[in-house]
Amino acid sequence: MRVTFLGTSGAVPTTQRNTSGLFVNKDGDYLLFDCGEGTQRQMMRFGTGFSVDHLFVTHLHGDHVLGIPGLLQTFDFNDRDAPIAIHTPAGTRGNVRQLIEANGTKPSFPVRINELSAGDVALDGEEYTVRAIATTHRCASVGYVLAEDDRKGRFDREKAEEELGIPPGPKYSKLHRGDPIEHDGRTVQPEEVVGPPRPGRTFVYTGDTRPTDAVVEASADADLLVHDATFAQDRADRAQATAHSTAREAGQVAADAGVRALALTHISTRYAGQTDRLAAEAGEVFDGEVFVPEDGREREVAFPDGE
Structure with missing residues (x-):
């Protein structure tokens, strides 16, 4: 399982960070999480390709969805005929449809818009699922958990x-x-001659959210948690007012959930060149691996037992 960080900025892009987008290559299944403006260019820049059949939207703020029309138009130009499923929070199907057709045209390939509430399975793949989890933001929102089935035990x-x-x-x-x-x-x-089943990998992507017990529960023992960390701790009041999280709060979620690694994302432009500060604040409460990915960083998600 390989995660590519396409966009790690907050609401406003910078010359170094694009708006939200994350690509997952799950053993040849290509999954896109959020699609901020410019995501298709990031996909070209970082070589993920466009063979995406599922797009998982956390919420409909512009920095998470304005790249959808352009991406679908590029699919059209490339003569795509395969369907795509866009998974989106409950109550937002009409808004997504309006966004797709804002220029007065419709894609020439099937687009299925699937509304989700917390707990719903968005994708039942081969030996894994992607399900929606509850998040807390200023609008209808969900996060996502990609969880693999248990693997066979070791053969002696x-x-x-x-x-x-x-x-x-x-x-x-x-x-x-x-x-x-x-x-x-x-x-x-x-x-x-066969040992007990071994756990598969778990990946969690929160989108924009306050730190919540629901995210802690959903992230229990996850191998990689990608969590909103828009602000440093000295702007905790601002994080609360805008329904985001601080890096330290993200670190506490990771610690409470017992995850193996924490990626801090949705970074405010005010921290350009200061991301070490955010990682340090998260590390004050979380003793696992913590990092602030740059756009284009790839991360292999290893099995819990290293095999």
Whole structure:
């Protein structure tokens, strides 16, 4: 699973940071989270390609959605005929449709707009899901959790071969997928050579939000949490008034959820050249890995057990 940060600025872009956009390559499934103005150029610049079938919108503020019309128009110019699903908070379908058709035209390919409330599954993929989670902002909003299914347990080849005398071959595959086999006159059960299921990876993207218990719960033990960190702590009042989070508050969410790594995003323009300050403030309360990604940074999300 590879995450590419396409846009990490707050409401206003800078020469170094574009508005919100994040691309996930999930084993060949290409997923886009938010699409601020200029996102399609960022996709070209950082080589993600345009083979996106699902766009997950956290809320309809301009810095998260104004790139949608241009991206769909580019799809049209490239003769796209595959459908795309746009997932958006409940009650916003009409607004998304108006945004798409604002220039008086409609895409030549199917566009499905899927409204979501917290807890709804947006995408039921192959061995993973993407579901909406509750966030708190100044308008209808959701975040998203990409959670993989548990993986098979480790196969103990040494025990199978040396202790049980089972030679390498089809019987190994059968045992590993959970089926018993017959060998040397007895039934060998899968649990004799296959360990317990291993957890898959979990990725969480909050969009704009206040720190909330709902996000903490949804992010429990996540491998990567990408959290709103618009302000430093000395502007905590401003963060509360605008329904954003400070870096320290994001760090506390990460600590309470027990995540492995925290990425701070949606950075206010006032912190240009000062992002180390934000990372340090988050690190005061969170002792895991914390970083403020630059646009274009790629992050491989490793399995919890490192394999």
